[in-house]
Amino acid sequence: MFKLVSQLALCLILASPLLAQNETDWSKKDWKKPETTEFYEPKPPIVTAAPVITPPPSDAIVLFDGKNMDNWVMSADGSPSKWTLKDGAMTIVLKSGDLKTKQLFGDCQLHVEFKIPADAKSSKYWGDSGNSGVFLQERYEVQIFDSYQNEVPIYSNGQCASLYKQVAPMANACSKPGDWNSYDIYFTAPRFRPNGSLEKPAYITVVHNGVLVLNHFEIQGEIKYIGYPTYDPHGKAAVHIQGHGSEVSFRNIWIRNL
Ligand code: MG
Numbered sequence: 001m002f003k004l005v006s007q008l009a010l011c012l013i014l015a016s017p018l019l020a021q022n023e024t025d026w027s028k029k030d031w032k033k034p035e036t037t038e039f040y041e042p043k044p045p046i047v048t049a050a051p052v053i054t055p056p057p058s059d060a061i062v063l064f065d066g067k068n069m070d071n072w073v074m075s076a077d078g079s080p081s082k083w084t085l086k087d088g089a090m091t092i093v094l095k096s097g098d099l100k101t102k103q104l105f106g107d108c109q110l111h112v113e114f115k116i117p118a119d120a121k122s123s124k125y126w127g128d129s130g131n132s133g134v135f136l137q138e139r140y141e142v143q144i145f146d147s148y149q150n151e152v153p154i155y156s157n158g159q160c161a162s163l164y165k166q167v168a169p170m171a172n173a174c175s176k177p178g179d180w181n182s183y184d185i186y187f188t189a190p191r192f193r194p195n196g197s198l199e200k201p202a203y204i205t206v207v208h209n210g211v212l213v214l215n216h217f218e219i220q221g222e223i224k225y226i227g228y229p230t231y232d233p234h235g236k237a238a239v240h241i242q243g244h245g246s247e248v249s250f251r252n253i254w255i256r257n258l
Pocket residue numbers: 131132133141143144242244
């Protein structure tokens with residue numbers, strides 16, 4: 001018995017520097033720096049793919065059919081969309097802000113087609129090339145970015161089709177700027193208890209240009225540029241499209257409630 005106890009004690013003594021090391025390293029992390037939640041490895045493999053252009057199924061809610069932006073408002077103040085409508089697509093107007101749906105959603109299947117401008121890299125917004133994003137429930141961002149051939153440097157969990165600042169896509173299936181992409185997103189909303197604590201996290205599956213890039217990923221919480229994601233209780237919320245430093249266009253957006 002004594003031998004067993006002494007062996008256990010020895011194990012704990014030997015393991016303690018390791019535990020202390022981990023604790024020390026963890027506490028040293030500076031959560032006020034955006035870099036803390038940016039990861040460069042592994043870099044997803046590049047896959048050549050083409051957008052999957054799917055017309056809305058009969059039970060889908062058509063959010064954008066190329067004719068008007070009536071289902072959308074500016075996110076900041078609820079005013080009518082300030083983005084441009086041309087050739088069946090709506091396009092971000094720089095510095096106008098984000099767009100969101102009037103309608104609110106929970107569990108859903110969402111189809112979005114998007115195009116990064118052909119001249120994104122030559123613009124003064126180099127480094128922010130093609131930056132936009134599709135937010136589920138206004139909180140969980142599937143990133144849009146010019147990651148074609150990885151020519152524009154960015155951390156893996158910030159490249160196109162990442163769940164921003166949380167996980168990199170399993171593959172880089174980007175079309176080249178100027179060509180259309182498709183996202184098919186399958187989203188399970190988080191569940192909260194009556195006291196506001198998290199009962200079940202959100203999950204997301206994303207297919208980019210027909211390629212599975214996120215497979216039932218457990219979302220860690222609301223997207224944060226700085227700091228670790230956390231959950232705050234919420235109910236149904238809008239689909240939100242980010243207006244950032246690039247004139248990204250959108251078409252054929254539909255959603256199915258699940
Ligand atoms: Mg973005």
